[in-house]
Amino acid sequence: MISQFFVLSQRGDSIVFRDYRGDVPKGSAEIFFRKVKFWKEDGGEEAPPVFNVDGVNYFHVKVVGLLFVATSRTNLSPSLVLELLQRISRVIKDYLGVLNEDSLRKNFVLVYELLDEVVDFGYVQTTSTEILKSYIFNEPIMIDAGRLPPLGPAAMFMQGTKRMPGTAITKSVVANEPGGRKREEIFVDIIEKISITFSSSGYILTSEIDGTIQMKSYLTGNPEIRLALNEDLSIGKAGGRSVYDYGGSAGSGAVILDDCNFHESVHLDSFDVDRTLTLVPPDGEFPVMNYRITQEFKPPFRINTLIEEAGSLKAEVILKIRAEFPSDITANTILVQMPLPTYTSRVSFELEPGAVGQTTDFKESNKRLEWSLKKVLGGSDHTLRAKLTFSQESHGNITKEAGPVSMTFTIPMYNPSRLQVKYLQIAKKSKTYNPYRWVRYVTQANSYVARI
Amino acid sequence: MSGHDSKYFSTTKKGEIPELKEELNSQYKDKRKDAVKKVIAAMTVGKDVSSLFTDVVNCMQTENLELKKLVYLYLINYAKSQPDLAILAVNTFVKDSQDPNPLIRALAVRTMGCIRVDKITEYLCDPLQRCLKDDDPYVRKTAAICVAKLYDINAELVEDRGFLDALKDLISDNNPMVVANAVAALAEIQESSSRPIFEITSHTLSKLLTALNECTEWGQVFILDALSKYKAADAREAENIVERVTPRLQHANCAVVLSAVKMILQQMELITSTDVVRNLCKKMAPPLVTLLSAEPEIQYVALRNINLIVQKRPTILAHEIKVFFCKYNDPIYVKMEKLEIMIKLASDRNIDQVLLEFKEYATEVDVDFVRKAVRAIGRCAIKLERAAERCISVLLELIKIKVNYVVQEAIIVIKDIFRRYPNTYESIIATLCESLDTLDEPEAKASMIWIIGEYAERIDNADELLESFLESFPEEPPQVQLQLLTATVKLFLKKPTEGPQQMIQVVLNNATVETDNPDLRDRAYIYWRLLSTDPEAAKDVVLAEKPVISDDSNQLDPSLLDELLSNIATLSSVYHKPPEAFITRVKTTQKTEDEEYADAGEQGYSDSPAGVAESGVSPPASTAIAQHPAARQPATPAAPALPDLLDLGMDNSNSAIVSADQPAAPAGPPLPVVLPASSGQGLQISAQLVRRDGQVFYSMMFENNSQVPLDGFMIQFNKNTFGLAAGGQLQVPQLLPGTSASTLLPMVLFQNISPGPPNTLLQVAVKNNQQPVWYFNDKIYFHVLFTEDGRMERSTFLETWKSLPDSNEVSRDFPSSVINGVETTLDRLASSNMFFIAKRKHANQEVLYLSAKIPQGIPFLIELTTVIGTPGVKCAIKTPSPEMAPLFFEAVETLLKS
Incomplete structure (x- = not known):
């Protein structure tokens, strides 16, 4: 205790x-x-x-x-x-x-x-x-959420597309809307955090998806909900095959989860049959299901790093990122970082011509190069050239003293696992009852690293 | 409600309290509520608003639950400081406990239980009795916890009023929440009681397993933790239990998963079918790995647990090494733990992959992490013979990057690799020597010097290299000096030419005359003597073959590992320490007003808790060091070669205890002779164990009646019941013929404990440079072990006496002992740390109660019965260690006589 x-x-x-x-x-x-x-x-x-x-x-x-x-x-x-x-x-x-x-x-x-x-x-x-809710009598005093960064993984929808009401996730589950009546709505977010390590030759050393189906319900009367997932979803590594075999499962096969667990409100009676989850969602935000995947997936970004020495006190780093997701999808708040040799004294940057919403920085204190991009469209690629000046001669191999390159990003409406909520059914008698249902997908970088 | 609560925090001027007082007595409800809020706000920022007690309590009688809760919150805080006023609230409490609204009933008992005021507690019993049988589960579950609260305040009351039985009845309640709280309360009560209160029978087991399915996640943890104490009768029962628990592995709550894992691991010990065990291992792996997808804080706990699990059952995660690869954004405490597990899982099959990772980590930014990664490579080399060469080539690559701390760390581990695989990889020495100038850390320097000394015959310019270090010899840290001394001796023995000979003279001179460091001086003298008397023997000793070190990555002692494994999913498994090493809270039953006494009663764990804390809090750093005992050996390479010196020479880590003026002649009665001159070729030794200033010393006197000066005295103690051993070096100067010297040797306990029934035999060996080793027997006077903190409070004495079973009571008559004066006897006993507690008269007999305590907190409760001035004393004692009774009686008899 x-x-x-x-x-x-x-x-x-x-x-x-x-x-x-x-x-x-x-x-x-x-x-x-x-x-x-x-x-x-x-x-x-x-x-x-x-x-x-x-x-x-x-x-x-x-x-x-x-x-x-x-x-x-x-x-x-x-x-x-x-x-x-x-x-x-x-x-x-x-x-x-x-x-x-x-x-x-x-x-x-x-x-x-x-x-x-x-x-x-x-x-x-x-x-x-x-x-x-049945024991608590004080009412919350709302503060102005607009100017505050909200909490939680769902917060990323704040910068998301216009279709989603941004205030939803900063709404108290108990306080009433200013209008008096509560808006009937339910949010189901499929959030995938991906970790990838690329070797220096671009080969994938490890990859992993940590996924969550997060739910937040504002429905009155706690109706029962059915969530249908991909029918061909399977759990557990197929017989004998180890995590390391990427061979067979690549391509457009079934979604294979290494492991998953469920919120205690979830009934799994028909899960084994048709991959549907039944639950009466409690109030508040909660994870319906957590899952983990090591099955190979297509990385959303490829990173290319080239280091050219130019004399003993100079070198040039060329960073290239390529967005390998469909062109109707846009990644947000991309940040590329790369530690440089400790004896780097000055860096000058050269962005590609016509670059918009990109900034660069050399963090003197920890000798780190930072390149941030507001948006990256699917299918596009971007390049950064950085000219480094050293205060002393390098020990010979700059690649050993710089890198790895790491990336953070958010990609709304995209999930690499292809796990899907096929439908979201709300069991309620009345025909006129038609609450708002939001099913949203998002992918976030967890540890996205390319060695050089 | 209007406005923001934060306005209550706004600072008010002088009249704050009177102003609040007025508002609290307002006729308007809202105003009163606002006022109470202001009071609470002031309370939470630490202002003293206790003077408003009466006014706040006046607001208690309200139908408004929000206001009632606020008043209760206030009461919990201030009732203790205003016990007389608190009684004002009792009526309302009792009334509320019968309110038609279950929330109010529950709130009343919940709050009353939190108020540790006797007067309130008295009134709690009746409402609690009712609430335990309430119709509403919310009330019952609150009442269940309340029993634990009451037990903490007044255990006797709980037992007298039959609340324990009521609580046990709740285990069969139809509401799982009530069951869970009843289990939690019973488990806590059991924890602080020495009597069996909550024992899990097969009947309760099945009830709890059923409740498990319906409980909230937290209740599941309470139940699983309580059940983990259950020992299944046979393999079949164990399998049944496991089957019921396994579904919990799928839970989203990490605490449930880990508690289930603990339960399964425990039952697995009983399961004989290898198929079942293998299957269970397979089932446990994915959930364990999934824990690493949780928040980093949880990951850390999971990793510390997995560390233990893979030591016991390496197969569980043998194929999952990839999930332990460090992520770029892992916090450092997670990375450190992952490294540890990667080493444990490294095998010939995956070593290439693992090395690739380690190499990458070794170029990262965080220095501690980089160092650990480099060390990890070395540990893999030592663990996996076939991979050693690959490990070395990775280390060489890293050395070439010339990052200073990487180079130094690499040299340290390469020294270990040389120890593990002698005469295999010397070809790389030349590369190592290139970095010689950049070494500035003592350990790295010492390692490099060790390598040079060890391979002096193969390094052409070994003498030059060592000489370059010699210039700064006096300024070097002790570790480096010791290494330089040994390396120079090795060099000289291997290449006895002029250069090394000069060097050795410089070194020996520096290490004997110029230094204040006793370790260095002693080692130098040993070498000097060896070299001057018999260079061949010196060779045998100094250049002796060293025992091969082994992989130390499974470093936990098997019995400790088993204990920790039974504590999976508790703090113990995170600190990797048994619970008693860091849990200072014992038996809360006797928590009195006087906290100091309560503290004194806990001195059983006399090891400073701060020390425990320090090492407990920094597992990564401390284990890293602790794991290298074997690998560190080369730092004193001469040690294994000198076992004949009774292992005396090198173990002097405690020598600092002996202060410079200590060897002064101890006053007091003459010491008993333990080695007469007739048997000691003229050397006579008198000695006795004594207690001074809370420490045990061996008070000794040496008389040299022989014809030659004697010097170089050393002492060693054989295994004995209490593990008494020298806590420092014997400080005896050279003894010229006809002179004598006295010394106080500090002693330490629990070093080499002899098995078998306790006895007082102390076997001692003393040696000097001129004579053979002398062995003699001495006697351990048990009372020198009585500690200064043995005093007990009267109530604690009674409580302890009652709590010990009658079988622990032993008595003996001392027919010849006489007590002439009670006061003088008590004074004498007190000076030996036997403390007086009470006395009473029984007919013409005087009955005295005393207490004493020996290290490790073992108490002795003593009852002496005698007729003053008449021979014959009866001594009865009670102690948790009755096997010590004979020794104790002997001590008492001695003390009564003296």
């Missing part, structure tokens, strides 16, 4: 502090913050999420720049506590619409009320927004 729960700002101010058992001294928040801040003397290394100081165990997760912390004196399950901290942040976000220091401070009474229902004497009672 946990002894205390608190939320600290980035500066270490305690925003919320709840003591459940009184067996950990009051100064724990300060002790914790000092320890995390100065984990290594130079502050360079991040503190692990679980550690022990003077017999007190500290657990923490970072959520939108805030530290969610719990303490305990017992040998309890750390994954339980870390998971709980994540869930508390999610519940609070469900209630407040937006999670940040400001909204927490404005709603501290509600937050304390939530904390008292979520945990009793250090034991988790429930983290379901749905269940909590």
Whole structure:
């Protein structure tokens, strides 16, 4: 069981502090913050999420720049506590619409009320927004969401296409719309985070998709929902074949999940037969299904890096990215980064002629080249030339001292796994009932790396 | 509600409290509610608003749940500081606990349980009794937790009022939430009680397994954790349990998955069918890997657990090494753990792939990570003989990049590879020597010097290379000095020419005369003596073949590993330490107002918790060091060659304990003679164990009655019951004939513990440079082990006495002992750390109660019965370690006599 729960700002101010058992001294928040801040003397290394100081165990997760912390004196399950901290942040976000220091401070009474229902004497009672609704009486005070970066993976839809109402994900599940009536709608987001490592010759060393089907329901009366996935979806690596064999499954075969798990509200009665999930979605945002794929997929971007030495104190880096997805799809907020040799003193950039929405930078402090592109259309390619000047002669092989090139990006309405929600059925008698249904796909880079 | 809560935080001027007071007493509901909010806001930022207690409590009687909750929140915070006023709230609490609204009933017992004020607790029992049987599951589940709260405040009350039975009944409740809380409460109560309260029988097992399917995710964790203590009767039952638990692996909540894994691993121990085991391993792999898709914090916990699991069952993830490859954006703490697991999973089959990764990591930005990657390559070379050559070529490639810390780390691991595969890879020495000038870290320097010394005969200019280091000898760190000393001796023995001879003189002079470092000086003297008496013997010793080091990547001791595995999914499995090493919270039953006493009672874990914390918090760094015991051996290559010196020479890490003025003659009665001059060729030794300032010393006196000066005294203790061993070096100066010297040798406990029943035998060996080794027997006086923290509070004494079973009580009569004066006897016993607790008269007998404690927190509760001034004392003791009783009685008898 946990002894205390608190939320600290980035500066270490305690925003919320709840003591459940009184067996950990009051100064724990300060002790914790000092320890995390100065984990290594130079502050360079991040503190692990679980550690022990003077017999007190500290657990923490970072959520939108805030530290969610719990303490305990017992040998309890750390994954339980870390998971709980994540869930508390999610519940609070469900209630407040937006999670940040400001909204927490404005709603501290509600937050304390939530904390008292979520945990009793250090034991988790429930983290379901749905269940909590019957015990919580304070109403949230909404803050102006427009100017705030929202939380969570679904936040990427904010910059997405116009078809999607941007406010949805910053809407509290309990507060009413200004108009009085709640809008009936449900969001189903298929979010895939992809990790790829390319070898220096462009060959894929590892690739992985971490996917989530995320749901957020604003439907009244909690109707039952049916989600149909690809019929040819299969789970578990086919008999005997290991992850390393990319050969057979390439091309347009079935979607093969290595492993998946489901939210507890999901009924899998017909899943084995026709790949449909039945559930009564609780209020609040929750993952219906998490899945993991190591089956080969087509990488959305190819990265080409060329380094040419020009004399002993100069070199040129040519970075080329090629978008290998359909031309009706656009990737957003692309950032290409590459560490340069430590003795690089100056970099001059040359963008391709007519480049729009591209910026370049050389980060002096960590000797890193950064190239950001607002948008990249499917099928297009872009090149950056960077002329490097060195303060000393290189040791001979620049490629060993620079790179790898890494990329972050977001691609809405695209998912490399080809997992699909074929249909979303809402079981409700009335014919006139036709709530808004949003099924959205998005792909994000997790660790997208090309070695050079 | 209007406006923003944050307005309550706005600073007000002087009259804040009176202003609030007025608002709290307002006739308008809304105003009162706003006022309470302001009070709570002030409370949360640490302002003292306790003076408003009465006014806030007045707002408690309301139908408005929102307001009621606020008032309760306030009460929990301030009731303790205002216990007399808190009683004002009792009536409302009791009334609320019978409210028609279940939420209010639950809220009342929940809050009452959080208020640790006796007067409130008294009134809690009746409502709690009712709520445990309430119709509403929300009330029952709140009441279940409340029993645990009450137990924490007053365990006796819980037992007297039969709440434990009520709680056990709730295990069969039809609401899974209630079951889960009942299980959690019982598990906690069991934890703090020494009596069996919550034992899982096969009957409760099946009930809980059924509840598991309907529980919330958190309830599932409570139940799984409670069930993990259940020992299945046979393989069949184990298989049945596993079958019920396996579906939990599919859960989206990582805590559920890990608790299920723990349960399955535990039952697997009993399952005999290899097919079933193999199948289970197959089932566990994907969910374990999936944990690595969670948030990095969870990944870290998963990786620390997987680290343990693959040590026990390497096959589970043998084919999954790729998922442990580091991602570019992994936090450093995740990367470090992944590296560790990659080494463990590295095999001849995947080593090429793994090396490619390590090489890539070794060129990344984070220095610690790079170093660990380089070390990982070395560890793979040591682990996989067939891959050693490939590993070395990768290391050479890295050295060529000439990044300073990479080069140094590479040299350190190459030294280990040379130890593992002697005379195999010397061809690369030339490449290594190119980097000689850039080495500035002690460990790297020492490693390079070791290599030069070890292969001095094959390096043409070995003497020049070593000489270049010698110039700065006095400034070098001890590690490098020791290595230089040894390497120069090796060089001299291998190439006894003029140059090396001069060098050795310089080194020996530096290391004996010029240095303050006793380790260095001792080693230098040993070499000096060896070289001057018998150079051939010196060769045998210094150039002896070294034991081959082995792969150290499975470094955990099997018994520790088993213990940690039974603690999978707990903190223990993350710290890789047994729970008692970091859990300081014991038995909360006797938590009194006086916190200091409670603390004293916990001294059982006398190892400084800070130390535990330090190593617990930085697993990556500390394990990295701890894992190299074998690999570090070359730093003292002479050590294995000198076993005859009773292993004395090299183990002096504790010598700092001996302060300079320590060998002064200890005052007091003469020491018993343990080695008479007649048997010691004129050397007489008197010695006795004593306790001073909380530490055990071996007080010794040496008398030289022989005709020759004696020097170079060393001492060693054989295995004994308490693992007593020298905590430093024996500090005895040269003894001229006819002189004597006394010394206090600090002792440490639990070093080499002899098995078998406890006894007081202490076998000692002493040697000097002139005589053979002398062996003699001494006696361990048990009372020197009594620690200073053995004092017990009266209530703790009673509690402990009661908690120990009667079988732990032992008594003995001392017919010849007499107690003439109670006070003087107690004073004398107190000076030996036997502490007086209470006394009573029984007829004409005096009954005294005392307590004592020996290291590792083992208490002795003592009852002495005697008639003052008349021979005959009866001594009864109770202790968790009754096997120590004979030793204890002996000690008491001695103390009563003296």
